[in-house]
Amino acid sequence: MRSRFASPKLMLLLLHMSLYWFSTQPALELPASKIVDVPLAQTGEGIAECELLKWYVQEGDYVEDFQPLCEVQSDKATIEITSRYKGKISNILYVPGDIVKVGETLLKILVDESTFPSGIPCDSENAKSPDTDQTLVNESVFTTVIDDSDNGKLIDSDPGKGRQTGVSSTPAVRSLAKQHGIDITEICGTGKDGRILKEDVLNFSVKKGIIKNPSTVLQSDSGEQLQGAEGYNCNVATKSYRPSEDRTLPLRGFQRAMVKSMSLAAKVPHFHYVDEINCDALVELKTSFQKNNPYPDVKYTFLPILIKSLSMALSKYPFMNSCFKEDALEVILKGSHNVGIAMATSHGLVVPNIKNVQSLSIMEITKELARLQQLASNNKLTSEDICGGTITLSNIGAIGGKFGSPLINLPEVSIIAVGRIQKVPRFADNGNVYPASLVNVNIGADHRVLDGATVARFCNEWKQLIENPELLTLHLK
The missing domain is CATH 3.30.559.10 (Chloramphenicol acetyltransferase-like domain)
Structure with missing residues (x-):
C-alpha cells in the first residue's frame, strides 16, 4: 500500500507552504526603524538655552552622519548642530527665533535599527526602568510602525512626547501662529490626518479678531519662508513707524x-x-x-x-x-x-x-x-x-x-x-x-x-x- 505522504498533490501543497514560510520569514526579521530624538546638546559651560537661528534641513530630507542640521546661538557663541545619525528627518519641533533649553528635543530622525548605535535605550527598555534618571538621557528612542496601506505613514508610538502634544504642522505654520500670538493647540486642522495648515491659522485669527483680511497675509508670505520672530537689535536702524504705535520686540542672542x-x-x-x-x-x-x-x-x-x-x-x-x-x-x-x-x-x-x-x-x-x-x-x-x-x-x-x-x-x-x-x-x-x-x-x-x-x-x-x-x-x- 502506497503511503499517503507520497501523493503528488500533497507533496506539491507542502512545497508551496514551505516556500511561503521561507519567503515571509525574512520580512519578519527585517530591522525595524526607530525615531530618534535629537536634543540640544550642552554647547558650553553654564549655558542653559540657545536661540535657534536657522535650519539647514526640512522634514522629509535624508541626512548623513555629521551633516549640519541647524545653527543656534547661545549668549557666548554661534554653534552648528550636526547629526549623529543617518536617516530621514521625521519631525522638526522648533522654528527660527525660538528659545530652546539644553536637553529639549530639536527634531526627530527616522533611523534604521541596523545602523542604530547600541547602548541607547528604546521605549520598552525605558518602561522596564521607571527609576532611570531622565535628566541623564540625552536621546530618547521611539519605535515606529510603518503602515504600508497609507504610503508609509509614520506612526509614533509615543505621540504625547514633544513640545506641542497632538499637533501636526510645519515649522512655517507654527511660526505664523506664534507671530499672531495664537496657541496652535487650540486650532482644528483641516489637512490630512488633522494637519494644521496656514489657512487654518489665518481663519482662526479672523474668528478671534486678530486679523481682518487673511488674503493680505497670504500674499505677503507667498514665496517666502518664515524665519521666526523679529528680534531687537539696537545697532540696526529700524523702519519708521507712526509715533502712536508701540512695538514689542524680544531680546535675542547677544542682547x-x-x-x-x-x-x-x-x-x-x-x-x-x-x-x-x-x-x-x-x-x-x-x-x-x-x-x-x-x-x-x-x-x-x-x-x-x-x-x-x-x-x-x-x-x-x-x-x-x-x-x-x-x-x-x-x-x-x-x-x-x-x-x-x-x-x-x-x-x-x-x-x-x-x-x-x-x-x-x-x-x-x-x-x-x-x-x-x-x-x-x-x-x-x-x-x-x-x-x-x-x-x-x-x-x-x-x-x-x-x-x-x-x-x-x-x-x-x-x-x-x-x-x-x-x-x-x-x-x-x-x-x-x-x-x-x-x-x-x-x-x-x-x-x-x-x-x-x-x-x-x-x-x-x-x-x-x-x-x-x-x-x-x-x-x-
Whole structure:
C-alpha cells in the first residue's frame, strides 16, 4: 500500500507552504526603524538655552552622519548642530527665533535599527526602568510602525512626547501662529490626518479678531519662508513707524547675554578713573607703519599698539589682570593677558578676546584682531574666542564720543573705555600754543579688589608707554 505522504498533490501543497514560510520569514526579521530624538546638546559651560537661528534641513530630507542640521546661538557663541545619525528627518519641533533649553528635543530622525548605535535605550527598555534618571538621557528612542496601506505613514508610538502634544504642522505654520500670538493647540486642522495648515491659522485669527483680511497675509508670505520672530537689535536702524504705535520686540542672542551680564555687573561697586593721553607720537608711529607696510592686506590702526602697551603695563600691575571669587573672598591673578575687545555688530555687543597678548607682537595682534572682527561681523565667533578674557578694552572712539563710563565684564575686575582722538590746543612750557592729539581714557574698576591709587599708577604706566612708544622696545621679549 502506497503511503499517503507520497501523493503528488500533497507533496506539491507542502512545497508551496514551505516556500511561503521561507519567503515571509525574512520580512519578519527585517530591522525595524526607530525615531530618534535629537536634543540640544550642552554647547558650553553654564549655558542653559540657545536661540535657534536657522535650519539647514526640512522634514522629509535624508541626512548623513555629521551633516549640519541647524545653527543656534547661545549668549557666548554661534554653534552648528550636526547629526549623529543617518536617516530621514521625521519631525522638526522648533522654528527660527525660538528659545530652546539644553536637553529639549530639536527634531526627530527616522533611523534604521541596523545602523542604530547600541547602548541607547528604546521605549520598552525605558518602561522596564521607571527609576532611570531622565535628566541623564540625552536621546530618547521611539519605535515606529510603518503602515504600508497609507504610503508609509509614520506612526509614533509615543505621540504625547514633544513640545506641542497632538499637533501636526510645519515649522512655517507654527511660526505664523506664534507671530499672531495664537496657541496652535487650540486650532482644528483641516489637512490630512488633522494637519494644521496656514489657512487654518489665518481663519482662526479672523474668528478671534486678530486679523481682518487673511488674503493680505497670504500674499505677503507667498514665496517666502518664515524665519521666526523679529528680534531687537539696537545697532540696526529700524523702519519708521507712526509715533502712536508701540512695538514689542524680544531680546535675542547677544542682547539676552547683555541683560544678564550687565545686571550682575551693576551690583558690583564700581569706581572710574579718567585721564587724557597725548597721542602725537602714536599717530606718527602708526603713520610710519602704514607708509612702510610690506603687507598690503594688513591695515594698521591705533588699537593693536594700545593693546600691546596695555599688556606691558599689566605685567607691572597684575591686580588689574585678575578675577574675584566672591564666595571664597579670593583674587586670582591671571597668568595670561587675554584682552577682550568690545565689538558692536549687527547681532549685538560681543566681546571676543585676544589670547596671550604678552607673547604676541604688534603684527600678530593686528592679524588676530582682524580675524576676530571678521568672525564677529559674520556671527561666527566660537566659545573659545569669547571665553577666558582677563581685561576688556572698549574703543568707543571708533564710533564717536569723548568719554564713556563702562561696566565691568565679570568676572574681570577692570575695563577701559577709549574715546576719540582729537586735535586740541595745548600750552607748551614756554607759553606757546601747539596742536596736540589727545585721547580720553576711562578705567572702570571693581572697588572690592582695586583701589584708586593702584588704578592711577597703572594708568600712569600705560600712559607713559603710549606717549613714548620707543619704550615699548625696551620691554619686548
